[in-house]
Amino acid sequence: MRVLGFIAMLLLALPALQPAWALNPDERLADPVLEQRARDLSKELRCLVCQNQSIDGSDAELARDLRVLVRERLTEGDTNAQVLDYVVARYGEWVLLKPRLGGHTLLLWVLPGLLLIAGASMGRSLFRSKADETVAAELSEDEKQALDRLRG
Amino acid sequence: MTNTLSLAETGHFALVLAFALSIACSIIPVVGWRRGDARLMQLASPVALAQFAMVAISFAALTQAYLVSDFSVLNVWQNSHTDKPLIYKITGVWGNHEGSMLLWILTLAIFAASVPLFGKHLPRDLKALVIAVQSWILLAFTAFILFTSNPFDRLQPAPPQGRDLNPLLQDLGLAIHPPLLYIGYVGFSMTFAFAVAALLIGRVDAAWARWVRPWTLAAWMFLTLGISMGSYWAYYELGWGGWWFWDPVENASLMPWLAGTALLHSAIVVEKRSALRIWTILLAIMTFSLSLLGTFLVRSGVLTSVHTFASDPGRGLVILGILIVFIAGSLALFVWRADSIQSKGLFAPISREGGLVLNNIFLSAVTGTVLLGTLYPLLYENFSGQKISVGPPFFNLTAVPLFLPLLVAMPLGPFLTWKRADAWAVSTRMFGVLLISAAIAMGIYLWRGGSLAPLGIMLGFWLLLGSLWEPLWRAKAGRAPLAETRRRLGNLPRAMWGGALGHAGMGITTIGIVATTAWSVEVIETMRPGDTIQVKHYALTYETVERVQGPNYIDDIVRFTATMENGRSFPLEPAKRFYPNRNEPTTEAAIHTLGFSQAYVSLGDVDVSGDGTATVRAYWRPWTTLIWYGTIVMFIGGFLSLMDRRLRIGIPKAPKRRSAPATMPEPAE
Helix, strand or coil: CCCHHHHHHHHHHHHCCCCCCCCCCHCCCCCCHHHHHHHHHHCCCCCCCCCCCHHCCCHHHHHHHHHHHHHHHHHCCCCCHHHHHHHHHHCCCCHCCCCCCCCHHHHHHHHHHHHHHHHHHHHHHHHCCCCCCCCCCCCHHHHHHHHHHHCC | CCCHHHHHHHHHHHHHHHHHHHHHHHHHHHHHHHCCCHHHCCHHHHHHHHHHHHHHHHHHHHHHHHHHCCCEHHHHHHHCCCCHHHHHHHHHHHHHHHHHHHHHHHHHHHHHHHHHHHCCCHHHHHHHHHHHHHHHHHHHHHHHHHHCCCCCCCCCCCCCCCCCCCCCCCCCCHHHHHHHHHHHHHHHHHHHHHHHHHHHHHCCCHHHHHHHHHHHHHHHHHHHHHHHHHHHHHHHHCCCCCCCCCHHHHHHHHHHHHHHHHHHHHHHHHHHHHHCCHHHHHHHHHHHHHHCCCCCCCCCCCCHHHCCCCCCHHHHHHHHHHEEEEEEEEHHHHHHHHHHCCCCCCCCCCCCCHHHHHHHHHHHHHHHHHHHHHHHHHHHHHHHCCCCCCCCCHHHHHHHHHHHHHHCCCCCCHHCCCCCCCCHHHHHHCCCHHHHHHHHHHHHHHCCCHHHHHHHHHHHHHHHHHHHHHHHHHHCCCCCCHHHHHHHHHHHHHHHHHHHHHHHHHHHHHHHHHHHHHHHEEEEEEEEEEEEEEEEEEEEEEEEEEEEEEECCEEEEEEEEEEEEECCCEECCCEEEEEEEEEEEEECEEEEEEEEEEEEEEEEEEECCCCCEEEEEEEEEECCHHHHHHHHHHHHHHHHCCCHHHHCCCCCCHHHHHHHHCCCCCCCC
């Protein structure tokens, strides 16, 4: 049973193990501006059958389909946001490598700032509690030199 | 043949003995400490050594089974093959779940055994408890291996041939990356053990910090190098030149590194100024907890990636259990006992201590951000049943900006004096460095244009030059005669050089990252023999294509000639490699290093039997090797710090021995 499980897991993991060679020359758009937008968008979209890979960096068939789809939408005049909306409508929010700001991701997006504020206030309390007490300065540069001279 | 037959049993038996010893070593020293019984406490040392011997025998037995291709051992059959080159027979031992866990506990046993070996002057109670805590961890993971992941399971009847190792792992990287990473991960168990022991005893003093610092430093050094080598491995093996993917598994190694870096700095304050004790204890606990979390994320299979090998959820639950017991247990102990530890030492916001607090605030914020970003999809799916992704764009928008202020402040920190510093004086000392960095940025702007890239390069040079300026300034460079400066440079403590190099390495890495990100050139073309494409500074000509038989693979090699603008040329021979035993392909990129820059070529589809049409990805990656050179400089910096006199000598036992550090002009990091 364990051997079977091992093989099954390995097969499931296979797409992730495939090395990536991404975009093919024949998919490219002639317009360099549009192509650059397509590349940028591709880096924000997840390859649905791989793990943790953008469609820009995946050779999976489905990633290729998505790359072509993105280029089709762009050629038809969609804005970047419209392209993303289109892909999300079809495949769900999971496809976005940059999660959208909303109630469900609020914590995710505000936490970095909160952590910094919490850290800063903790740091401040560290100093404030000691504000009344005097803090003696270190020796000044001149005093140090004098000390060095005395030490030889 | 009897030798081979009993090999697996020897290894298994040794592991069971290690398990039994770890039970003894988990209990006896603690009982000895409670009763104040010196003999029971002293028992910890020999048992720690015996534990190590048993785990080492077990590991050696598995390695031998791989060397002789004993396919009656299930693990060997799953991951080896008689045709596999010798080096991969050895590294294949840890290229799978069971074996890598065995390497994990081997590393742990080495650390536990080094307490009696290097800790001769440790107070008796502290030594006994540190070894005991290490044994708790060893006990948990040895049990995990024995009961869920036994590498010595037999396979009857033994198949004539093995299934070979995952081709992506058949690389020198497997020999280097996991052992370095494990020394780092597991090395933090040492700091953890010291923290827990300190909480139990209720004593954290400068001597404690002086014991903890070298272990933290050693773990940090190896983790730095391990992450960096993993990054270079991904860079050349995955075939498109990316070097960091914000993959959850990468994040799993980055989090202990971030927390460990914070710990390294806060421990300085404990050692030198007796402040921040409670915080340092908490950081030590958190750092190792993040190492355990990393082990859980990678080993449990909640994340699927190249690193996960095979995984099953049952094992994941056991590791999760271990994780919860250790993290919750140590945090509970912390809450219960933190009051027994007094922090003292006053300091103004602008002071060396203040700078180190700032370092800790930002590093903790980055760590928390990476932690939440990594776990959020798992948590979200668990609670809402829906899936979302958190990928590179998120981390680039959050963790990176949080890290930038640290880089800006880094070279300033070492110039601050303890307790209270003069901000204006520090600024004037760094004025020259600022001017030079700005001039370099201006030159880059005039040469290549852009706005962010010159600023990024400026930041890199500010870091590099500012960090190196600190020891020079302390040696009065430019303010005293040359001979005087030279004498003073020689007298600076090594730890100061270590700190300066550690920071300078970060600057070198920063320059590499900025240059590679801003100025890499990528050309993707379909090519036939005879075609030439221009890739920034070199012209790439497709010469021939050839199929070559390797030891356990078939290579489709395309031979290119690259010619630089100055007429110099060199061959580039990337390949598509196929492993028939596993029925899996890999890409073998061709890389030629010129100075700090690299020409990089990898292949997509190759029509080797037809007209040789190949999809070619060619890159020019300017200054890209600086990314990894910087981490090597950081490693060397750590090594110099370890060699510092005061760490080698150990804790002064009596007041008369206080001479060594005290006469240094200013023993700063």
